[in-house]
Amino acid sequence: MAVCTVYTAQSLNSTCSISTHSKSHLGFHQRQVIFYIKRTNKRHNTSTTTSVKITCSSSADKTVVIGLAADSGCGKSTFMRRLTSVFGGAAEPPKGGNPDSNTLISDMTTVICLDDYHSLDRTGRKEKGVTALDPRANDFDLMYEQVKAIKDGVAVDKPIYNHVSGLLDPPELIKPPKILVIEGLHPMYDERVRELLDFSIYLDISNEVKFAWKIQRDMAERGHSLESIKASIEARKPDFDAYIDPQKQYADAVIEVLPTQLIPDDNEGKVLRVRLIMKEGVKNFNPVYLFDEGSTISWIPCGRKLTCSYPGIKFTYGPDTYFGNEVSVLEMDGQFDRLDELIYVESHLSNLSTKFYGEVTQQMLKHADFPGSNNGTGFFQTIVGLKIRDLYEQIVASRAGAPVTVAKA
Numbered sequence: 001m002a003v004c005t006v007y008t009a010q011s012l013n014s015t016c017s018i019s020t021h022s023k024s025h026l027g028f029h030q031r032q033v034i035f036y037i038k039r040t041n042k043r044h045n046t047s048t049t050t051s052v053k054i055t056c057s058s059s060a061d062k063t064v065v066i067g068l069a070a071d072s073g074c075g076k077s078t079f080m081r082r083l084t085s086v087f088g089g090a091a092e093p094p095k096g097g098n099p100d101s102n103t104l105i106s107d108m109t110t111v112i113c114l115d116d117y118h119s120l121d122r123t124g125r126k127e128k129g130v131t132a133l134d135p136r137a138n139d140f141d142l143m144y145e146q147v148k149a150i151k152d153g154v155a156v157d158k159p160i161y162n163h164v165s166g167l168l169d170p171p172e173l174i175k176p177p178k179i180l181v182i183e184g185l186h187p188m189y190d191e192r193v194r195e196l197l198d199f200s201i202y203l204d205i206s207n208e209v210k211f212a213w214k215i216q217r218d219m220a221e222r223g224h225s226l227e228s229i230k231a232s233i234e235a236r237k238p239d240f241d242a243y244i245d246p247q248k249q250y251a252d253a254v255i256e257v258l259p260t261q262l263i264p265d266d267n268e269g270k271v272l273r274v275r276l277i278m279k280e281g282v283k284n285f286n287p288v289y290l291f292d293e294g295s296t297i298s299w300i301p302c303g304r305k306l307t308c309s310y311p312g313i314k315f316t317y318g319p320d321t322y323f324g325n326e327v328s329v330l331e332m333d334g335q336f337d338r339l340d341e342l343i344y345v346e347s348h349l350s351n352l353s354t355k356f357y358g359e360v361t362q363q364m365l366k367h368a369d370f371p372g373s374n375n376g377t378g379f380f381q382t383i384v385g386l387k388i389r390d391l392y393e394q395i396v397a398s399r400a401g402a403p404v405t406v407a408k409a
Contacts, residue, residue, distance in 0.1 A: 062399070063151045063176045064392050065196050067187035069247045070203035071240055073214045076183050078371050079203065079381045083181065084109050085367065086385040097172050100162045110177035114184030115161045117143040122166025133185055133239035140190040147196050150176050179392055188247040199285065199391055201384060202251035206258045209272065249323035252282045253387075255380050262311035262333050271311065273333040274376025276383065280326040284394040286351045287328040288383060290317035293350065294328075305344045307337040315345070332376035339365050339373065352383060353390035360386065 066083075070076050084091040089107030093099070102113035118125075118132060119139040130137050146156040157171040188194045188202070205213065214229055224232075248254050253276065260271040278287035290297050296318035302308035313334035320329045330349075336342055343361040346352070352360060363382045364373060372378035 061153050061176075063153065063178065063180045064198045064395055065147065065151050066179065066181045066388060067194075067197040067200040068181060068183040068203070069185070069187045069200070069244070069251070070183075071185070071205065071210065071236075071244055074203045074205045074210060075213070075371065075377065075381075076203065078378075079201075079385075080104065080111050080181065080183060081370065082363070082367060082378070082381045083385040083388065084111065086363065086382075086389050087179065094172060098160055098169055100164055100169065101160055101172055102163070103158075103172065103174065105177070108178045109181060110174065110179070111181040111183060112158060112174065113161075114138075114143065114182055114186055115163070116159050118161045118168065121161075121168050131236055131239050133236060133243050135186070135189065135243060138186060140186070140193065143186075144190060144192040144196070146174075147180070147182060147193055150174060150180055151196055152176075185244055186247070188250045189243060194250055198395060199282070199388060200251045200253075202248040202254045204245075204248055204254050204256040206256075208259050209257050252279050252285060253277065253384055254322070255377065255384070257377055260311065260333055262314065271333075271335060272375050272377065273331065274380055276330045276376075276380040277320075277322055278328045278330070279322070280328065284391045284398075285387060286353075288330055288349055288351045288387070289328060290315060290330060290349055294319060299348075301345060301348075306341050308334065309337055330380070332379060335375040337374075339368055342379070349383075353386045 068076060068079065081091065084104070084106045087106065087108040091104040091106040091109065091111060093101045094103055094105055097103075102116055104111040115132065117139050118137055120128065120130070120137045125132060125134075125137050128136070132138075142159075146158055149156050153176045155173060155175045158174045159171045160169040162169045182193075182197075186193075187197070188200055194200070211229075211233060214233065215226065256275040256277060258273045258275070260266050260273050262273075263271060276288070278285075280287065290299065297316065299315045299317075300312065301315065302312045306313070311334060313332065313336070315333075316329075316331045318329060320327050322329075340361070342364055343358045346358065346360045349360075354360060360379075360382055363385075364378060367373060367378070370378060372381070
């Protein structure tokens with residue numbers, strides 16, 4: 001808890017009024033101390049009164065903010081479940097709140113969906129001829145103000161976009177958690193929001209794989225026809241290329257999912273090649289490496305210690321450049337037959353930020369039923385989750401000795 005001390009000259013007569021729970025038009029809930037200071041000029045026998053609002057906060061209490069960007073149907077929900085599991089506690093909707101809330105809360109994390117910052121409901125977008133990907137359909141000013149408030153330890157009344165009705169529902173109270181994850185289409189689009197992020201991830205799914213995934217999800221789970229799925233993808237593609245895809249240049253880590261290169265002319269999309277692209281020089285983040293950091297490695301581990309059916313597994317690792325940034329790239333092509341044998345691969349990787357030997361394998365086995373658990377998508381999502389835990393712990397440790405800040409408004 002931060003303590004504020006205000007020093008005044010003895011010649012000043014001052015009074016103090018405390019506002020214990022104020023609320024702004026942006027939905028902020030905060031505590032402020034308001035000092036009314038009376039200054040007396042004896043020579044002219046006059047006095048003036050001024051007010052100073054002081055908000056006290058400790059940098060150690062600030063929320064760590066993680067951004068996750070991806071198109072619809074690209075595995076954000078699965079990644080969120082893997083990430084929150086690393087921190088412990090089940091992620092569930094707010095208790096007693098709107099049953100159609102998009103928010104997930106666990107012991108340490110709160111995940112908010114940036115769809116909640118749509119400024120237009122489904123009917124409004126249709127009338128204006130814009131998609132949800134278009135910035136004109138989203139309120140970036142409110143997004144920035146509320147994410148900043150949460151990061152600074154201030155609760156907000158966040159709007160809710162109802163995916164069932166397509167309408168904007170009444171807001172819900174979001175209290176500052178230890179870790180806030182903002183996931184959706186635009187976490188890195190607005191420069192102001194981007195600068196609030198302590199770490200950012202982009203899920204980059206190739207068009208071929210994205211189409212296969214959307215067919216599986218939308219046909220099996222939502223009853224959509226193949227023709228409607230194709231039409232939806234084509235309608236969204238120009239806006240995706242213009243507003244969503246460019247965000248990957250700002251990401252600290254990119255998980256890129258591509259068709260396999262192990263099967264010539266593969267069209268089924270069942271076997272995947274996944275690349276973990278890790279930006280160098282990111283504070284509190286050291287890229288994972290295979291065998292020898294900075295070297296160029298090609299490794300086929302299938303054999304006596306790792307069971308692999310056709311077409312096998314191939315790992316590669318090495319330095320590269322990505323949008324002008326120096327990066328390290330770890331790639332896995334193929335899939336596992338037995339998750340318990342994954343520890344063999346894990347033992348050859350360094351900078352995993354695990355707490356104990358085999359923790360990556362344990363997490364993978366824990367969620368063996370999650371999509372991607374037999375290939376690089378689940379493997380690299382798990383690794384990134386552990387890296388984010390390590391990043392959080394480093395930030396908290398560095399803030400522990402930081403001085404208390406007093407911000408004047």
